[in-house]
Amino acid sequence: MSTAKHRMRDKKMRNQPINVTYSSPGQGSSHWRNGGHTPTGQGHDLSPHPRGQGSSHSGHSQGGGWVRGHQRGGQGGYPQDLPKYITASAFAKARAAEVNAMLKAVTKTTGSSHVFGALPKHMRRRAMSHDTKRLPCRLRDTANNMLEKSQKAGQKVKKEQSKRKSRKARRRHGNMLLEFNRRQRKNLWLETHIWHAKRFHMVKRWGYCLGDRPTYKCYRACCRAMSSHCLLQDMSYYCCVELQGPEEQLLATLSKLTSKEAGPTFAAAMCVSGRRQGSVVVYRAEQYPLQPLGPVTFLWRPRTQGRGQDDQGSQGSTHRQLWIWAHPTMKPDLLPELQAVCQCSEAVLPPAPVELPVPQPALAPTSTPAPTPTLAHGPGACPEAEQASGSGSKRKWSSGEREAAGPPAKKLLGNSTTSATTPVTWRSCTTGIVISDLTMEMVRYRLIGPLSHSVLTETLAPATHCDAASKAGPSPFWWSDHCRDDCNMTLHRQQAGVFNILKGVYSTAEVPAGSVLGLTVDDPRLTLPNKRSMAVSDIRKEQGENEERRRELMLKGIPEHLSQSSLWDRxxxxNVTHNKMTDQELNRLRNDVLVPGSRLPTPLQGRVPVLLVQQSGKSQGTEMGSWGTGWDLLLPKAWGMAFWVPLVYRGVRIGGLRMSLKHAQNK
Structure with a gap:
């Protein structure tokens, strides 16, 4: 065989297993490939020879190696006698070397390393090099990996850069609560401002930032809601002035601002009892019919007082309490006029705020409450542990920086434009009347439409009673002390019964205009539905049970003692405002519920006193006499969004100033 053929054959067989050679049989006793002993007593050399030496395929074995068909030295054929013994270790080593060589030859690919070489030639296609879908499924993953490696081979590995924040995120203030408080210095924000700002065109009027109209087309839908279902509006920008004092003195001073010739006054019998809300046009003192100030609505606190109340309004039937609601444009003229008529010139400075220790939140009715309530319970009241920098990274505050930064930011509640030293209460030593400015101290929602009562009955649920363990010990929450009095609980059950009768009413217009119902309800966030639905009334189911009581309610209205509410007590x-449960604690309760969607347990701080006031409808003309009727819902401050979102989930339409104007024009 020529030298060229030897080189070609060696190249082809370089990855094949190399034969194991042994010493020549002429040296000593007979030797076998399965191992044995040399004359010196040692086993045969089982290690493979270097490439090109002792290869059985090359035909040029050296020494005593085996050649094709015969042994070197002219001794043809193979010995016929069998070995006398076999060394197991030497035999196993020889076979292991051959197996390893075979596995190495099988696993190592020869020639091209492309995956296409695994296919027969008749199945290979040129398009497989760029379209891996033409390959069989078992080879596609390998081909995709090879394709990615080939594409990245000519590219330099770049360091992954962090994604830059958007311009809006970079311009955002590090502490949004401080920024919101700063933006309310000139124009007040309602508690539903952020909700409206995302969906309404906002306007600045009368010192407030109010929603004018929605950003989507819904004018006709809002008109249909007022005629057939329910329209919801936030009327919290209306100003409330509270008057307290002897009934005779209040009626005598207020008579100077009104006249019987213009209609019912503050002394109307149905209104003085507290059963109905009244409305009157107010003039400057002794100037009727000249110099009118404008229309106002008023509400007297009922004379019937429950025991266990220590407020100023419970000192007897002669000491009365009156709320006057007026448009914000009237307040600069109305408040000085009331101070002049009632001779309330002595200003009462508000007490300095005292920070009380924060109690542990009561997440369940059986949990033990903390000994004292907190005055700053909610978002923004806890110390700020982190501060956002301009690049978006966060760092912890050191002790020195925390002291230099001052007290932590708090969410503004109520009228934030007035300073802490500005007086909001004035009293008179001669008449005994006390005037208080309750602007932004309460939330007022207006529901307009024939099914407003159905929306309220589905959203609100009368408060549940406290258990014996909650009544036994002292509690920082007002409802535990309220439940200890049997008279209060009897009144609460009667109010809940009248509220349940409203479910069988066909339309809100069936209830006498101006009726007032006091009630204590559970936190509506506990019964928030999973999906938004339309509230409807099932008249057939409800009318059969309380038909007589429903007719009595339609004819006589709500009794006087049922108009009482704990909302009158400051x-x-x-207490309800400062102990409101945060959304974080409420979400933790939802996470612990075994059955998702079931009603959450009512915590001790989850009872809220409210007032329901019926609003009369269209008073002029003969067509659509009940158009525009509805209910006003009065709440304590800080509970605005807790009631707003559940009402929206009952399918109501939201209106702004534009719909308020249309409602007032057509009423």
Whole structure:
């Protein structure tokens, strides 16, 4: 065989297993490939020879190696006698070397390393090099990996850069609560401002930032809602002035601002009892019919007082409490006129705020409440542990920086444009009347439409009673003390019964105009539905049970003692406001519920006093006499969004100033 053929054959067989050679049989006793002993007593050399030496395929074995068909040295054929013994270790080593060589030859690919070489030639296609879908499924993943490696081979590996924040995110203030408080210095924000700002065109009027009209087309839909279902509006920008004092003194001073010739006054019998809300046009003192100030609505606190109330309004039937609601444009003229008529010139400075220790939140009715309530319970009240920098990274505050930054930011509640030292209460030593400015101290929602009562009955649920363990010990929450009095609980059951009768009413117009119902309800966030639905009334189911009581309600209205509410007490309002459960705690309760979507347990701080006031409808003309009727819902401050979102989930339409104007024009 020529030298060229030897080189070609060696190249082809370079990855094949190399034969194991042994010493020549002429040296000592007979030797076998399966191992044995040399004359010196040692086993044969089982290690493979270097490439080109002792290869059985090359035909040029050296020494005593095996050649094709015969042994070197002229001794043809193979010995016929069998070995006398076999060494197991030497035999296993020889076979292991051959197996390893075979596995190495099988696993190592020869020639081209492309995956297409695994296919027969008749199945290969040129398009397989760029379209891996033409390959069989078992080879596609390997081909895709090879394609990615080939594409990245000519590219330099770049360091992955962090994604830059958007311009809006970079311009955002590090502490949004401080930024919101700064933006309310000139124009007040309602509690539903952020909700409206995302969906309405906002306008600045009368010192407030209010929603004018929605950003989507819904004018006709809002008109249909007022005629057939329900329209919801936030009327919290209306100003409330509270008057307290002897009934005779209040009626005598207020008579100077009105006249019987213009209609019912503050002394109307149905209104003085507290059963109905009244409306009157107010003039300057002794100037009727000249110099009118404008129309106002008023509400007297009922004379019937429940025991266990220590507020100023519970000192007897002669000491009365009156709320006057007026448009914000009237307040600069109305408040000085009331101060002059009632001779309230002595200003009462508000007490300095005292920070009380924060109690542990009561997440369940059986949990033990903390000994004292907190005055800053909610978002923004806790110390700021982190501060956002301009690049978006966060760092922890050191002790020195925390002291230099001052007290933590708090969410503004109520009228934020007035300073803490500005007086909001004035009293008179001669008449005994006290005037208080309750602007932004309460939330007022207006529901307009024939099914407003159905929306309220589905959203609100009368408050549940406290268990014996909650009544036994002292509690920082007002409802535990309220439940200890049997008279209060009897009144609550009667109010809940009248509220349930409203489910069988066909339209809101069936209830006498101006009726007032006091009620204590559970936190509506506990019964928030999973999906938004349309609230409807099932008249057939409800009318059969309480038909007589429903007719009595339609004819006589709500009794006087059922118009009483704990919302009149300032101490109760402050307690409910400062102990409101945060959304974080509420979400933690939802996470612990075994059955998703079931009603959450009512915590001790989850009872809210409210007032329901019926609004009369269209008073002029003969067509659509009940158009525009509805209910007003009065709440303590800080509970605006807690009631707003559940009402929206009952399918109501939201209106702004534009719909308020249309409602007033057609009423």
């Amino acid at each position: 101490s109760v309002r402050d």
